[in-house]
Each structure stands twice: as structure tokens, then as C-alpha cells.
Amino acid sequence: MARPVRRLYTASWVLTMDGPALEGGAVLVEGPVIRAVGRPAEVAPLAAGAERVDLPGCTLLPPLVNAHAHLELWGLVPPAGPGGFARWVLQVVARKRSAAPGRWGPAVAEAARACAQGGQGCVADVVTRPEAATAYPEQCLRILAYPELIVASPGRVEEAWAGVERLEEGCRPHLWGVSPHSPYTVCTEGLRRALARPRLMVHVAESPDEIEFCLTGRGPIRDELYAALGIDPPPPPGRPPVEWLHAIGALRPGTTLVHAVHLGAEHVALVARAGAGVVLCPRSNRRLSGRPAPGRELLEAGVPVGLGTDSVLSSGSLDLWADAAASVEDYGWTPQEALAAATRGGARVLGLGREAGCFAPGASADILAVRAWGSDPWEATLADRRAVGMWLGGEEGSWAGSGGSFGTYGTESGGTSSPGSS
Numbered sequence: 001m002a003r004p005v006r007r008l009y010t011a012s013w014v015l016t017m018d019g020p021a022l023e024g025g026a027v028l029v030e031g032p033v034i035r036a037v038g039r040p041a042e043v044a045p046l047a048a049g050a051e052r053v054d055l056p057g058c059t060l061l062p063p064l065v066n067a068h069a070h071l072e073l074w075g076l077v078p079p080a081g082p083g084g085f086a087r088w089v090l091q092v093v094a095r096k097r098s099a100a101p102g103r104w105g106p107a108v109a110e111a112a113r114a115c116a117q118g119g120q121g122c123v124a125d126v127v128t129r130p131e132a133a134t135a136y137p138e139q140c141l142r143i144l145a146y147p148e149l150i151v152a153s154p155g156r157v158e159e160a161w162a163g164v165e166r167l168e169e170g171c172r173p174h175l176w177g178v179s180p181h182s183p184y185t186v187c188t189e190g191l192r193r194a195l196a197r198p199r200l201m202v203h204v205a206e207s208p209d210e211i212e213f214c215l216t217g218r219g220p221i222r223d224e225l226y227a228a229l230g231i232d233p234p235p236p237p238g239r240p241p242v243e244w245l246h247a248i249g250a251l252r253p254g255t256t257l258v259h260a261v262h263l264g265a266e267h268v269a270l271v272a273r274a275g276a277g278v279v280l281c282p283r284s285n286r287r288l289s290g291r292p293a294p295g296r297e298l299l300e301a302g303v304p305v306g307l308g309t310d311s312v313l314s315s316g317s318l319d320l321w322a323d324a325a326a327s328v329e330d331y332g333w334t335p336q337e338a339l340a341a342a343t344r345g346g347a348r349v350l351g352l353g354r355e356a357g358c359f360a361p362g363a364s365a366d367i368l369a370v371r372a373w374g375s376d377p378w379e380a381t382l383a384d385r386r387a388v389g390m391w392l393g394g395e396e397g398s399w400a401g402s403g404g405s406f407g408t409y410g411t412e413s414g415g416t417s418s419p420g421s422s
């Protein structure tokens with residue numbers, strides 16, 4: 001049997017996401033797995049005969065983990081003009097209903113390509129259309145699919161759950177969890193049904209409209225959204241959304257809370273105690289949530305925190321670098337904290353452990369090269385945000401040669417390769 005390919009990557013900086021930046025760092029890969037990370041002098045003795053990929057002027061870091069997206073909405077036109085959260089949701093529903101039936105599969109394929117070109121190696125995607133579920137690419141990036149559950153009426157839970165199971169079939173082999181959409185679209189009985197699955201992703205505490213609905217059953221969610229749809233909303237939880245999840249047993253390890261903007265200090269503590277994770281979507285929240293999420297408080301409480309782009313209809317793009325930059329502005333995070341959330345934090349939230357988001361012996365050989373100059377590699381990486389090469393499981397990104405500037409590095413046994421010209 002042929003020996004697996006061994007490859008030694010060196011660069012000006014290596015960000016392991018597990019400690020300080022390594023100046024002049026090296027990563028040794030054997031087949032699909034990382035064997036060693038460290039300074040070249042430490043790694044070189046292990047790397048005899050390995051192909052070399054030397055990347056001067058570049059920083060190596062784990063590919064980004066986009067911990068919350070809606071790829072199928074790629075290409076739809078964002079709602080414009082004034083109006084609060086409920087009105088925005090109504091416009092999203094209208095766009096989905098009027099979209100051409102054949103659009104969903106191509107939209108997912110194009111969105112996945114945009115994510116990979118932006119340096120994302122992993123995307124957690126909420127999916128609602130069977131055509132989208134079957135269009136995930138097999139290569140280029142890892143997709144963790146969460147079929148969506150929406151069911152306002154307790155009498156329709158089994159019917160809605162059957163729809164989730166059909167989506168689950170279509171999502172294989174990418175199936176990862178289930179997404180009971182939110183406290184204003186899923187009744188208590190629906191959320192209980194979803195507890196059968198170990199990994200949940202729920203939009204929680206996103207907007208003042210949601211909080212008002214949860215506490216009183218009133219406000220724009222009822223009067224604008226459900227009135228226009230001509231259906232009854234779910235019975236309101238009668239308590240803040242995080243407390244509703246807790247009361248039903250859904251606030252637990254494996255549950256991902258998306259947005260988590262309107263949390264009190266007691267809710268941050270409750271999430272931390274329960275062992276749930278949080279995905280923050282700062283650009284989406286700027287558009288829809290009225291204030292930034294308590295990003296600093298969540299980190300200080302020890303909650304696993306990742307970053308997500310949400311959909312293009314709220315954030316405008318699937319550029320996770322932009323969300324990392326926004327998190328520095330909105331939460332007062334350092335660039336290191338932002339990049340950690342965009343990689344290792346997202347992997348922790350999604351339950352990937354050390355399989356993704358960090359450089360460590362035994363981890364998948366996922367490597368992102370970014371051209372970044374400056375004395376502080378965290379700051380420079382976030383400022384430049386130019387992904388120039390990505391390898392997943394030791395394989396170079398399949399987007400190479402697709403016309404973009406992605407994946408332009410070659411490799412040469414025993415020799416040295418240098419950055420391409422594009």
C-alpha cells in the first residue's frame with residue numbers, strides 16, 4: 001500500500017488557535033491528518049522526505065467555521081426600506097414563496113463556492129428545501145446540515161416532523177442536527193419532538209419583537225407577521241426565550257443558540273451552566289436586532305461562542321471575515337478573540353471538538369493560507385482577509401483554477417513552491 005503523502009507547510013506566522021502565534025511556524029501533514037505543529041526547528045526532524053510548501057509572507061490558520069448560514073437564500077434580494085424584524089421576516093417569506101422552483105439547488109452550490117473562496121472550511125447550514133439538501137457539494141468544504149422545523153400549531157407537529165425526516169434523508173451524508181426555528185415559529189410540543197435529536201440549532205433572543213411575543217403573545221410578530229400570513233401564531237412561551245428552552249429541556253450540550261442578543265446577565269449564566277453554545281451573527285444583528293449581542297459577557301462566562309454569517313438577506317454576504325471584523329467593533333473583542341471564535345469557537349459550538357478549527361496533532365489536515373503583513377499576525381490577518389490557498393483533509397481546495405485567486409499554490413516533492421501570481 002502506498003504511503004500517505006507527507007507535506008511540510010511553513011509560513012511567516014502560524015495561528016494554532018490554541019495559544020500564542022508562532023512566528024516562522026510549521027505544520028507537518030501526513031495524508032489527511034496533522035502530525036506536528038511548531039517552530040520549524042522542532043518540526044523539521046520529523047519531516048524528512050516530506051514535500052515542502054513554503055509560504056513566505058503568509059499566515060496559516062485553520063479554515064474558518066461559518067457556524068450559522070442559510071445557503072439556499074443565496075441570490076435573493078435583501079428586503080429594503082424601513083420596518084422592524086417582523087416585517088423583514090414577512091418579506092423573506094414572500095421572497096421564498098415567489099422564487100422559481102428550480103433555483104434552490106444552484107443557489108446552494110454557488111453559495112458553497114462563495115464560502116470556500118472566502119476561506120471557510122466548514123459551514124453549518126439551515127435547510128428547508130429538498131432540492132437544496134441534495135445539492136451540497138461533496139468536496140471543497142464540509143457542510144453540517146440542519147433541516148428546519150417550523151410548526152406553530154400543536155396539532156400539526158407529527159406532520160411537520162415528517163417533513164423534517166424527508167429533509168434529513170436528502171441531507172445525507174451532510175446531516176448533522178435539526179433546527180427548530182425559533183420560539184415564535186415553533187410551539188412547545190414541536191420543540192419537545194426535536195429533543196429526540198442530539199444537536200439542535202435555534203434562533204433565540206434575536207429581536208425586541210421576539211421578546212415581546214414570548215412574554216406577552218402580542219406585538220408585531222402577531223399583528224404584522226401572523227396577521228399577514230393568515231395563520232395563528234404558536235401559543236406564546238410566557239417567559240424569555242432562553243428560559244423557555246430551559247424549561248423544556250432543550251438548553252443542554254449540543255444545543256446551539258443563534259443570535260442570543262437580548263439576554264440578561266442571568267440568561268448568560270444560565271446558558272453557561274447548561275453547557276449550550278452560542279453563534280453570534282454581528283452583521284445580521286446590526287440590521288435586525290437593535291443592539292449588539294453580549295459578546296464579551298458570553299466569553300467571560302465560558303460559553304462556547306462561534307460566528308455565523310446568517311443569510312445574505314440580513315447580513316448582505318457570506319463573508320465570515322466581515323463578521324469577525326464586526327465582532328471586534330461591536331463586542332470589543334481583540335482580533336485574536338474574533339479569529340478564535342471564527343475557527344475553534346465555531347467548531348466547539350457545533351460539537352466538532354478538535355476535528356476542525358485548530359491545529360493540533362491528530363486533527364484533520366485543514367489549512368488556510370492568508371496573505372498578511374504586519375507585526376501582529378492576528379490584526380494583519382483580520383485586516384487583509386485575503387485567503388490565497390486552502391487544503392482540506394490534506395487536499396488542495398477544488399476551486400483552484402476556477403478563475404478566482406483561490407488555491408494557487410502548487411506542491412513539489414522535496415522542493416519549494418511559491419505563491420502564484422493571481
Ligand SMILES: [Zn+2]
Nearest residue numbers: 203258310311
Ligand atoms: Zn438564521
